[in-house]
Amino acid sequence: MHTEVLNINKDNCFICQVDSCLSFNPFVDHLKERILTEKTLKSEFYKYVLNKFEHDTCIDLNLNPDNAEKYRDMLELIYSILTPPILNEKEFFWALSTPVPEKIFFSTEAFFDFHSSHHSGLHAADVTDTELFDQRQKRFIYNLILERFYGFSPMVKNELLYSYSDPETHLSRYYNIQTNTQFINIKVFGELPKLTFENIEPYLNDYEGIDLLEEMLPLSNFRFEGFSVITLTDVTLQHALENIRNELVNHSNNEADQYRHTIDSLKTLSENPAIEFGLLPFLTINDKLIFDTDECSQSVLITSAKQFSMAEETFYSVAADYKKDPKPIFFRSLTDEKITKHPFLNVLRQSGIKSYGIFPVYYNKQMAGIMEVYSYEEITFYEKLLSKIQAAMPLIAQQLQNSIDNFDSRIETVIKDKFTSLQPSVQWKFNEVAWEYLKKTNKKKKNQEIQTVVFDNVYPLFGAIDIRNSTIERNTALQDDLKALLSTIMDTLIVLKQHIHLDLTDRLIYKCEEWLKKVNGFITTNDELLLDGFLLEEVNPFLNHFRRNYPNEKAVIDKYFDALSEETGLSFANRRNLEASMQLINTSINHYFEQVQDDVQNSFPCYFEKFRTDGVEYDIYIGQSIAPTRVFDVLYLKNIRLWQLRSMAEVTRLTHGLIDQISRPLLTTQLIFIHSNPIDISFRNDERRFDVEGAYNIRYEVVKKRIDKVLIAGTVERLTQPDKIAMVYFSQAEAAEYLEYIKYLREQNILNDDLEQLELEELQGVTGLKALRVGVNYTPVPALYNNEEVKNLSAAN
Structure with a gap:
């Protein structure tokens, strides 16, 4: 003492x-x-x-x-x-x-x-x-x-x-x-x-x-x-377990950090500094294991496989086989004999690892992943080690399952956000309807039909950003590609003619010249089918024969067949460039609307649905029935109308800024349909989307679909034009409201001082349409994308 x-x-x-x-x-x-x-x-x-x-x-x-x-x-x-x-x-x-x-x-x-x-x-x-x-x-x-x-x-x-x-x-x-x-x-x-x-x-x-x-x-x-x-x-072991428990409820750290902290606690439990741990949740897409996520970054096998470039097929095969027959495997030493039997161990030995073990982790009797135990020294008594960490295994299982649940939730969120019509602003209504359906089902009432989801008295806003002359651009790209293809065929046949003397070669060259003349004019769908038949039935068999039997001519003939590849071939180059340009424009527009979604929803919840056309169209619905717990006022409608006009100007500047970044210059037109009267909408279960309800409301849908190509009365000029925003309306009161917005945005240097008030031609069943049209000012630097972001989008597409 x-x-x-x-x-x-x-x-x-x-x-x-x-x-x-x-x-x-x-x-x-x-x-x-x-x-x-x-x-x-x-x-x-x-x-x-x-x-x-x-x-x-x-x-x-x-x-x-x-x-x-x-x-x-x-x-x-x-x-x-x-x-x-x-x-x-x-x-x-x-x-x-x-x-x-x-x-x-x-x-x-x-x-x-x-x-x-x-x-x-x-x-x-x-x-x-x-x-x-x-x-x-x-x-x-x-x-x-x-x-x-x-x-x-x-x-x-x-x-x-x-x-x-x-x-x-x-x-x-x-x-x-x-x-x-x-x-x-x-x-x-x-x-x-x-x-x-x-x-x-x-x-x-x-x-x-x-x-x-x-x-x-x-x-x-x-x-x-x-x-x-x-x-x-000494409460080291108890505290290490408590640290793992805390990680399960600690949402302030990302999953990679949580795994690192858990692994530190496992090392504490082992009481051996030479022992390392790895954790790997078994994440799946369509029952296929995936490992390219942050959750998998704490696995030494994944890290080593990437570092030493293990063939992806080999790794996935090993993982799939192990999942079919999971059992503890421990290699006290990584010898040549063991690596010959289990080739995946080679990347671990290259990493300096001398002992390695895999132990399956189960959650509710289902395999949630694996725990790795490894060391840069040889481990002899791993049984004693496992007894020390046994108390942590239920917590490890829960953490791996949490990763699986979080991953599945992220996938579901993306699907809901990107591919379905269901949005948070209307989710509550679907929840109520689903619960009512379940209550009736629980009471064992047979043949119950689910209630239709309806929102009444909502104000619609419609907008369309369209790629100008997209049909003409597609036809032009097709013609250019077909010309390139026919020229390639003719060049190939001319070279063959020098070594192979057949009259049939001249005949094929002649037919190619005839097709070139036809392609230079207007080409129909039927012409495309006939040209495909010419290639499949005459050109391809002819050239394949000489490619197989005349090795010296194989190189020149291969150039023709290479040109047929949709992904890389010369005969699809113009169409690929066109599609890439259109995709970049549409991706940029969609990205813009995703960025501003919060701004739209923060003032008053609304339903916002985009549609893919040659450009992007969208519907917005706002009203009391969409957010019954909030007090709706017409000022929220006015606010979103002003936002719509301003956002159309932003989109116009955005697409204009992309012209220098795309291989095929394309212009966009911008259209808004102003409709002051509220309508009813319902969710169509068969089509999984909202549609208008009632005969009167259907008229709104009809007008919306017909105005995209409407002409100015007494002229052949289309209302929608590049660099401008067109606003179609019926009532002068609607025009007065938008004139105020235009004046405000003009003073903000967003719109030009070139407002036009136009009468429109009569459409089938629709009369009295008028429009406002105003140019967009390109002087301000677009706030949404900088040059680097545009380049990144170009590279991605």
């Missing part, structure tokens, strides 16, 4: 302000009580100890911890009474300290050695700085006061969790330091204030409350006498 003084916290000035003294009196009082109640032979020992204290002058003194050696006999008697006789002081962490723990003056050899070796490296796991340590000490003191004088339970337990990094293993270890306050008496100077639980309950659970308690119960009114008993327990 040691009587050297150990300072618990040298920097803690707060303790110096507390009136306390070291005394044995509370212990003596305890002995007297035990003698009266103890019925075993222990009572004789208690009497012996009590007699020693009563005949020693130290019982009536305020002791100095620095003089503890003078009272060693008394202190050893305290140790003998308070600890089990079979404990070995070289292994038991136990000590006595001043009443409010500040100085340790008597300790076991184990405690003294530990404190001397590790105290400088100890860190309170839940205390971040000196101020918080002071606050914990204050809480310790007020726990005593409230418990002794008011009968309130302690706010927190009298324990602290400390950690340190083991200098030999470099692994974290955790110790719980508990303080027994049984042998502390508290003297009060003056009268205690009356306190009820209701008075102080708000102050019991936070550090700020301690300052308020100091005002009600000044510490200057109290004196602490006696000593505290401190025990230190």
